[in-house]
Amino acid sequence: MRRFLLPLGIFIVLVGFLAVGLRLNPREVPSPFIGKPAPAFSVPQLHAADHRIAPADMVGKVWLLNVWASWCVSCRQEHPVLMELAGRNVVPILGLDYKDERDAGIAWLREHGDPYLLSAYDRDGRIGIDYGVYGVPETFVIDKAGVIRHKHVGPLTQKVVDEKIVPLVKELNGA
Amino acid sequence: MRNAIAAIFLMLATAVGAAEALPASADPVLEARVQKLAEELRCLVCQNQNLADSHAELAIDLKNQVREMLQAGKSEKEVVDYMVQRYGDFVLYRPPVKMTTLLLWGGPFVLFAGGLGVLFINLRRRRNVAAVPLSAAEHDAALRLLEEKKEGA
Numbered sequence: 305m306r307r308f309l310l311p312l313g314i315f316i317v318l319v320g321f322l323a324v325g326l327r328l329n330p331r332e333v334p335s336p337f338i339g340k341p342a343p344a345f346s347v348p349q350l351h352a353a354d355h356r357i358a359p360a361d362m363v364g365k366v367w368l369l370n371v372w373a374s375w376c377v378s379c380r381q382e383h384p385v386l387m388e389l390a391g392r393n394v395v396p397i398l399g400l401d402y403k404d405e406r407d408a409g410i411a412w413l414r415e416h417g418d419p420y421l422l423s424a425y426d427r428d429g430r431i432g433i434d435y436g437v438y439g440v441p442e443t444f445v446i447d448k449a450g451v452i453r454h455k456h457v458g459p460l461t462q463k464v465v466d467e468k469i470v471p472l473v474k475e476l477n478g479a
Numbered sequence: 480m481r482n483a484i485a486a487i488f489l490m491l492a493t494a495v496g497a498a499e500a501l502p503a504s505a506d507p508v509l510e511a512r513v514q515k516l517a518e519e520l521r522c523l524v525c526q527n528q529n530l531a532d533s534h535a536e537l538a539i540d541l542k543n544q545v546r547e548m549l550q551a552g553k554s555e556k557e558v559v560d561y562m563v564q565r566y567g568d569f570v571l572y573r574p575p576v577k578m579t580t581l582l583l584w585g586g587p588f589v590l591f592a593g594g595l596g597v598l599f600i601n602l603r604r605r606r607n608v609a610a611v612p613l614s615a616a617e618h619d620a621a622l623r624l625l626e627e628k629k630e631g632a
Contacts, residue, residue: 436565438523
């Protein structure tokens with residue numbers, strides 16, 4: 305009987321590892337940006353090509369940067385949550401229209417509603433690269449000093465907003 | 480019929496892939512450097528492919544970024560640092576040896592050493608087991624079996 309103990313032990317440890325591994329989300333790559341200043345950019349706005357937009361404009365406010373695109377299917381799923389959050393007026397949301405056609409982006413917002421204070425227009429995806437974007441939609445929480453405090457990859461859900469984003473915004477606003 | 484359709488699709492797929500992967504510069508030395516770096520960097524979208532293999536849009540953008548940076552005279556290390564700064568160590572196919580990756584790098588060697596240890600102990604234990612001589616009854620039984628076999632043959 306005793307000679308089965310070792311293989312059994314190894315088996316149990318292996319099952320333990322697999323059980324934990326199966327619960328991890330491989331799409332959630334730890335972001336190197338947390339605690340770092342949000343990369344600077346200055347690009348035309350989506351709606352007004354002759355007006356520029358830069359993260360520096362938001363210094364002094366806690367804000368969200370939401371990366372989206374009209375071709376992005378998960379953005380549709382996320383959109384009602386963003387609309388609801390925008391309606392609550394707790395935090396300004398800036399959009400970053402990523403690798404999109406200007407007309408398509410504007411039309412998409414007209415059709416689905418525009419939760420954004422302003423949208424930046426990243427035609428060639430350069431800002432996306434600077435922010436380490438690899439799966440649209442992505443959402444960054446940026447504090448008053450312009451430091452990235454949190455990054456959410458994938459569509460925001462009501463649960464994420466209520467349990468993570470809004471409490472974090474409140475905490476950052478209080479500090 | 481089905482094979483023919485599959486072949487057509489395959490041809491289409493490679494045609495599209497080829498169109499996407501056209502190098503943007505004619506300099507073969509630069510292209511080789513881009514290719515070599517692209518093989519070291521992970522495509523964040525497909526995760527189990529490197530930039531060189533991947534036709535995901537982000538992979539193509541990143542490959543172009545690599546090419547531009549090399550063209551601008553940046554070194555390989557600067558390009559890799561640029562990617563790590565944005566995407567973390569995950570972007571590297573060969574993660575650096577750090578405290579957090581010690582298990583990853585050392586694990587196989589620890590397992591190998593453990594296996595060797597178990598093998599060694601087993602071999603020694605086996606050597607220490609002296610051959611037990613047959614009892615008289617077993618000896619007789621063996622003889623009988625041998626006789627039976629001879630008669631049968």
